Amino acid sequence: MTTFIAERKQILFVDDDECSEELVTLTLTNHEIIAARNFDEGLRLARRRYFDLYILDNWLPDGSGIGLCHAIREFDPNTPILFYSAAGYTSDINEALCSGAQAYLVKPVTPEDLEQTIRRLTSLISAREPAAWRAEIAAIREELAIRGMEYAKLFDSAKEKFLRAEGNLIRLKAEKAFLEAGGTRGDFARRWPTVFV
Secondary structure, eight states: OOOOGGGSEEEEEEOSOHHHHHHHHHHOTTEEEEEESSHHHHHHHHHHSOOSEEEEOSEETTEEHHHHHHHHHHHOSSSOEEEEESOOOHHHHHHHHHTTOSEEEESSOOHHHHHHHHHHHHHHHHHHHHHHHHHHHHHHHHHHHHHHHHHHHHHHHHHHHHHHHHHHHHHHHHHHHHHHTTOOHHHHHHHSGGGGO
């Protein structure tokens, strides 16, 4: 069954190996794969777009996957990160997991293992979605309440200014009529003391 485009998960794949990209693209046909060839391009895409999963190689031409993982975690703390790399030393794996990744696959990997790992990582996010939506709604409600109070204060202040301006306009019209009828400003001031205060 084909997944509709709107439902397809977006995956950023950062690796300079074209064969790895081809394997991932052919294996994950129900996902949209956006590829980057190096650290800088991967970071630029990660900042500009929204992704459901990041797949990183540990060895990149202009940096390391660990460094990229750290950089992504600065602005995207929760989206799963999978390392898919030929760097299979225990120290590489531990460093990647400590940098914020959820899984590490050492190449070569069977398409089934890759697909299963990606399914597991993306389902973790789906399980957290309801709590994330509730937190988002609570934050929006809080912000709307704060803005509502601010707008109420602004409205009260504007209403007060309007009433003062309206009162001043009435007094100015009354003064003009009083002066045109032959009265003096002094007499008017005694009748309307607030005009000159």
